[in-house]
Amino acid sequence: MGRGINRLTEKEIRNTSADGKRQKKLADGGGLTLVIRPTSSVWWLRYRFHGKERTLTLGPYPRISLKEARTQRDDALRLLDKGIDPVDYRRAEKQRQESDAQDTFQSIALEWYETMHKHEVGPTTHPKNLRRMEMHIFPHLGRMPIRQITPPDVLKVLRRVEAKGHVDNAHRLKTIISQVFRYAVGIGKAERDVTTDLRGLLRSPDVTHHAAIVTPDELGDLLRAMWAYSGTPTVCAALRLAPMLFLRPGDLRRMRWDEIDWEEAQWSTERTKNGEPLIVPLATQALEILGNLEPLNSRSEYVFPSVRSAKRPMSENTVTAALINLGYKNTMTGHGFRATARTMLHERLKFPVEIIEMQMAHRVRDVHGRAYNRTQWLDDRREMMQAWADYLEALRMGKPTVKEAASGFSQESA
Numbered sequence: 001m002g003r004g005i006n007r008l009t010e011k012e013i014r015n016t017s018a019d020g021k022r023q024k025k026l027a028d029g030g031g032l033t034l035v036i037r038p039t040s041s042v043w044w045l046r047y048r049f050h051g052k053e054r055t056l057t058l059g060p061y062p063r064i065s066l067k068e069a070r071t072q073r074d075d076a077l078r079l080l081d082k083g084i085d086p087v088d089y090r091r092a093e094k095q096r097q098e099s100d101a102q103d104t105f106q107s108i109a110l111e112w113y114e115t116m117h118k119h120e121v122g123p124t125t126h127p128k129n130l131r132r133m134e135m136h137i138f139p140h141l142g143r144m145p146i147r148q149i150t151p152p153d154v155l156k157v158l159r160r161v162e163a164k165g166h167v168d169n170a171h172r173l174k175t176i177i178s179q180v181f182r183y184a185v186g187i188g189k190a191e192r193d194v195t196t197d198l199r200g201l202l203r204s205p206d207v208t209h210h211a212a213i214v215t216p217d218e219l220g221d222l223l224r225a226m227w228a229y230s231g232t233p234t235v236c237a238a239l240r241l242a243p244m245l246f247l248r249p250g251d252l253r254r255m256r257w258d259e260i261d262w263e264e265a266q267w268s269t270e271r272t273k274n275g276e277p278l279i280v281p282l283a284t285q286a287l288e289i290l291g292n293l294e295p296l297n298s299r300s301e302y303v304f305p306s307v308r309s310a311k312r313p314m315s316e317n318t319v320t321a322a323l324i325n326l327g328y329k330n331t332m333t334g335h336g337f338r339a340t341a342r343t344m345l346h347e348r349l350k351f352p353v354e355i356i357e358m359q360m361a362h363r364v365r366d367v368h369g370r371a372y373n374r375t376q377w378l379d380d381r382r383e384m385m386q387a388w389a390d391y392l393e394a395l396r397m398g399k400p401t402v403k404e405a406a407s408g409f410s411q412e413s414a
Helices: 009-015 066-081 086-102 103-119 123-139 151-163 167-186 194-198 215-225 233-245 251-255 284-297 318-325 338-347 353-359 378-397 402-407
Strands: 024-029 032-036 041-049 051-063 266-269 279-280
Touching: 024 066, 041 086, 051 066, 051 086, 051 233, 103 123, 103 167, 123 151, 123 167, 151 167, 151 194, 167 194, 167 233, 167 251, 167 338, 215 233, 215 338, 215 378, 233 284, 233 318, 233 338, 233 378, 251 318, 284 378, 284 402, 338 353, 338 378, 353 378
Parallel strands: none
Antiparallel strands: 024 032, 032 041, 041 051, 266 279
16 A cells, blocks of 8 residues: 555554544544544545545444454455445445345245246146255255355255265256256346256266066057956056057146047147147047046046046056056056157157157257247157057057058058
């Protein structure tokens, strides 16, 4: 600092009093002044900004020591060198701190959940993610201002879950936290997504695939067993439609009568598990199964109502439970029919992967990265769904042979 700076000493300050006067001022230089009053003392910083004299109150002495007052003065002078008014800067910092106190991770996460997440994923997915946040994230990060959360803070939360052997859940939580941070960045409440710094710091999750049958002979045996199943008409219908429509079990069980267009022979839903809309062309075999079920279940809005209440759909595990009763535990699941269809439609019936993926309600993008809409390739999908239903029927009937069945659709056997 220049001459005339840091003129005061602690001894001089302690030996100075107001002496009955209203106040006495001790200058330290650079605009820093200690105003001594009969009952208190306070640090002021006088400076000029755009030709106007301004005063910044630094705080009371001795809570703000001489050393700390000088540090604050030097910081303020550096702001002035940058053309920033220290008074305005302090006011903005106070507002930011107050905003940070309100913008906790939990408040931003709940805002993201209500405004975005609930409308982007299926009705069974978002409650699970809310519960994950309530159990594993909010107790540790919930009250922290989102701007102050660091990568190690997040990693500590994820490691707690990982240490319990729940590696896959730790990765799910990381994804949720990342989505909250990206939302916060978008609305100006955070600078960046801190989870990007955690890449490679969690153990890789164990990849488990749903049990599925992908050979014609085994599938034919399964279909015959399914058609002979002695469950309720609702369960039998769901069991028979599961391989034919290869929907996610959650989407199948929530099928509603008002979503079925009998004239167009299709079922439409605005939201699948991953939040995507879907149109499912219904083959003649599927229409027959649904037509036989309608007189029994038409009082419920759901095609497959729960046995306990017609106001609720059947359990998501109903089809898998029936498969277990048939002796297919660890061999086939309700979700496994998706893998069966994807594999055999491509390898046996030679349908393009893009059409199959579209029918499975997966996000399929064109060469420019744009997602196709749900009506894309609808005629091709109608042909595919009818061919698939015919193929399943041929396998179930055991006549003609698998090779003859495939060739009957003008497809080359794999």
